[in-house]
Amino acid sequence: MLQDAAGAVSARAVAKVDEAAVIRAVQQGDQDAFEQLVRAYDQSVLRVAMNLLRSSEDARDVYQEAFLRVYRNIHTFRFDCSFHTWLYRIVTNICLDHLRKRKVRREEPAVVETTDGPVDRMDTFEQEAAHADPERRMWNRQLGDRIAAALAELTARERMVFELRHYQGLRLRTIGEMLGTSEEAAKNCLFRATQKMRGVLGDLV
Amino acid sequence: MTCDAVTKAIPLYYYGELAPDVEDGVEEHLHACASCREELDRQKSLATALDQRQLEPPPNLLAECRHELIRAVYREQAPAVHHRASDPWGLFREAFHSLWHPGIRFTRPAGAVALLALGFFAARFVNFGQGGGLSLAGTTPDAIVSSIRSVQPDSTGRVQIALDETHRRVISGRLDDQNIRRLLLAAAREPDNPGVRVESVELLKDHSASAEVRSALLEAVTHDTNPGVRLKALEGLKSFAGDPDVRKTLAQVLLKDVNPGVRMQVIDLLIAHKDDATVSVLQTLVGKEDNSYVRMRCQNALRDMNASVGTF
Secondary structure, eight states, X not given: OHHHHHHHHHHHHXXXXXXXXXXXXXXXXXXXXXXXXHHHHHHHHHHHHHHHHOOHHHHHHHHHHHHHHHHHHGGGOOSSSXXXXXXXXXXXXXXXXXXXXXXXXXXXXXXXXXXTEEEEGGGHHHHHTTTSOHHHHHHHHHHHHHHHHHHHHSOHHHHHHHIIIIITXXXXXXXXXXXXXXXXXXXXXXXXXXXXXXXXXXXXO | OOHHHXXXXXXXXXXXXXXXXXXXXXXXXXXXXXXXXXXXXXXXXXXXXXXXXXXXXXXXXXXXXXXXXXXXXXXXXXXXXXXXXXXXXXXXXXXXXHHHOTTSTTHHHHHHHHHHHHHHHHHXXXXXTXXXXXXXXXXXXXXXXXXXXXXXXXXXXXXXXXXXXEEOOOOOOOTTSHHHHHXXXXXXXXTTOHHHHHHHHXXXXXXXXXHHHHHHHXXXXXXXXXXXXXXXXXXXXXXXXXXXXXXXXXXXXHHHOSOHHHHHHXXXXXXXXXXXHHHHHHHHHHHHOOOHHHHHXXXXXXXXXXXXXXXX
């Protein structure tokens, strides 16, 4: 067991050593290395964008913009933070822009793309409980409705911190680094986000 | 701690983001206070409810994004191609130029894009020229010109051009279809496109029971220039790690591959079936390995096999 753990640690360390070599190769214009770097991170980038923006089209835009910025600016990466943090700083900035623009327009897409195709966000909970009794389905619909309302109450930054902590499992210190703020500020954001959501969802959870 | 302080700390407590001493204080309080425990339960219910709304991207979205990115990077690399080539012949010349200089992976789509554009323009010429007698006989809008064989002007001011064209086709089928399998085997050797090789090897790796697939995987592990492809091929060979031919190749790869990640994975495959030859290969590697993690893995493996770490 201990040996497995040691193996995992050394594998991670090797991956880090490798990654630095790959990044240096990208900085020297190696296209294969760029593709390798993209493939190492692009699934999680797409998932974050999809969950934050709830739209395939917006997630696609974020993906393109983020990796093009990486491509254009990789020569400025100086290894003073991890590449993961650097990349997510780019991704979160682009997502924040999208969220802010959307906030200005007061629009939240009613239909979201899922693995089963486009689904009305209000029906998501019904689908998951297709065989549940009518009362349960009604409750799920209400909950889905209220969660959407609760998320709409959050500021772009609160939503970002909440997404990265709750869904992506990142530590608040890392999130703070990505957003160019302190761990303490990220903690406050998470606290406020949770309080707001509990305020809206209070009697349902 | 007071109930008020604990209530405020509960969200951060739930996410494991409190300082250890504060966390101890919260736990101590929760142990004794039923109403704060209810508060924690509400936090858990909120988290459970929110978990239900996590989305996975639609299945094809990732592949589409990767494809678009390649095109966008190409445009970044060679903006001049798009601005300079305003006429079909300009596109045509540049397309040929890029096909003749395929050193960089992204130049191939450049050629394809421009040649597809040529197909489009060619189709327009056919329509335009129907009254005037200009004809690109048999050229279809999705045709890709691969080479010009001859250019023959005549006395009337016309020119006859003989060209070869290839046609893009989309073929779909199941992996157990022999034709699909054959195409994938060819794609796994596609020299200029590691992305295609990775996807093909990814699909083939679950079919290593077939001798020809296994042979393609071994070839990829030994000769592919892209470490991602080599790692994928190694995954496919996992269930044949006991096969003598596979082991022989893996031993050679272990001693010559430049990528430490690949070497680590080869070690894992080799030590799944312990034999004297493996001991000897690992002992040789320990002596020359310059990556400390791989060397450590190697030494641990030798110790596990009760073998000496060096050849002495």
